[in-house]
Amino acid sequence: MRxxxxxxxxxxxxxxxxxxxxxxxxxxxxxxxxxxxxASESSVEAYLASLEKPVDILVNDAGINRVAMLENIQGRDISDTLQINLLAPFRLIQFLAQQMKARNYGRIVNISSLWGVVSRGGRISYSMSKTALNGMTRSLAVELAPYNVLVNAVAPGYVMTDLTRQNNTPAEIEKISQQIPIQRLARPQEIADVVAFLCSEQNTYLVGQTIIVDGGYSCL
Ligand SMILES: NC(=O)c1ccc[n+]([C@@H]2O[C@H](COP(=O)([O-])OP(=O)(O)OC[C@H]3O[C@@H](n4cnc5c(N)ncnc54)[C@H](OP(=O)(O)O)[C@@H]3O)[C@@H](O)[C@H]2O)c1
Known part of the structure; x- marks a missing residue:
């Protein structure tokens, strides 16, 4: 069992x-x-030290998105976002990849965003973090693929979650739905299905990619 x-x-x-x-x-x-x-480096280190068994699959999903235009953005918004969305995922990978390499098996998926490929007003810190996450995914993929540790990213478009409800009014969500070719936001399960494939033994050759799952929004 993995x-x-x-x-x-x-x-x-x-x-x-x-x-x-x-x-x-x-x-x-x-x-x-x-x-x-x-958000806490000491919490990350304590959690890693507490792990009793090796981890075969890592999904870096947790993330924050503090919406602020350039004139309003606070330094803390940028540092917190980079810590949670980029640096903590990096540290988890750095630690856990050692075990994966030693066992010649691992699957790592970083949850990125469409705003790591294109962007939108007010998403400066978020786009910074997710674009860097995509670059990190590629670099790690190159280093780790020889050990059968396959690293990829999944970049969702709009998904119906608390985060989307927090950053968009119901009227905005309705308008966005009409702009997406598939005419609705994604359900979380639709993102999970793609992630599960990348985490599985069925994925043997997909390496270093950022897979956009957005109902066709980025094709417009
Ligand atoms: N929703 C979208 O449309 C969308 C689109 C593209 C990408 N994404 C990405 O998908 C991922 C999940 O998004 P979501 O919409 O499911 O978000 P969500 O509903 O807001 O949930 C965020 C999750 O991250 C955790 N989290 C936040 N800060 C944390 C911290 N400091 N330490 C540990 N855990 C923390 C939260 O834990 P608590 O319950 O403790 O707060 C929660 O489990 C994120 O990386 C996001 O950027 C989402």
Missing amino acids: TALVTGASRGIGAAIASKLTDSGCKVLAPSRVELDL
């Missing part, structure tokens, strides 16, 4: 990923924020 660590599994996309991986037969570690607070 062991998977999923961050951000309390709700939204992460909860759907944890549920899908459990259904696929994995033992899923889904630490709460009390057990693993990505």
Whole structure:
């Protein structure tokens, strides 16, 4: 049985990923924020030190998106976003990839965003973090593929979660739905299905990619 660590599994996309991986037969570690607070370097180190068994699959899902235009953005918005969305995922990979390399098996999926490929007003810190996450995914993929540790990213478009409801009014969500070729937002399970494939033994050759799952929005 493979062991998977999923961050951000309390709700939204992460909860759907944890549920899908459990259904696929994995033992899923889904630490709460009390057990693993990505904003705190000491919490990340303490959590890693507490792991009793090697992890085969890592999904870096947890993330924040503080919306602010250039004139209003605070330094803290940028540093917090980079810490949670980029640096903590990097540290988890740096630690866990050693075990994966030694065992010649691993699957790592970073949850990026469409705003790491294109962007939107008010998403400066978020786009910075997700674009860097995509670059990190490519670099790590090159280093780790020889050890059968396959690293990829999934970049969702608009998904119906708390994060989307927090940053868009119901009227905006309705308008966005009409702009997406598939005419609706994604359900978290639709992102989880793609992630589960990338995490599985069926994925043997997809390496270093950022897969956009956006109902065709980026094709317009
Ligand atoms: N929703 C979208 O449309 C969309 C689109 C593109 C990409 N994404 C990406 O998908 C991922 C999940 O998004 P979502 O919409 O499912 O978000 P969400 O509903 O807001 O859930 C965020 C998750 O991240 C966790 N989290 C936040 N800060 C944390 C911290 N400091 N330490 C540990 N965990 C923390 C939350 O834990 P708590 O429950 O403890 O707060 C929660 O489990 C994010 O990386 C996001 O950028 C989302």
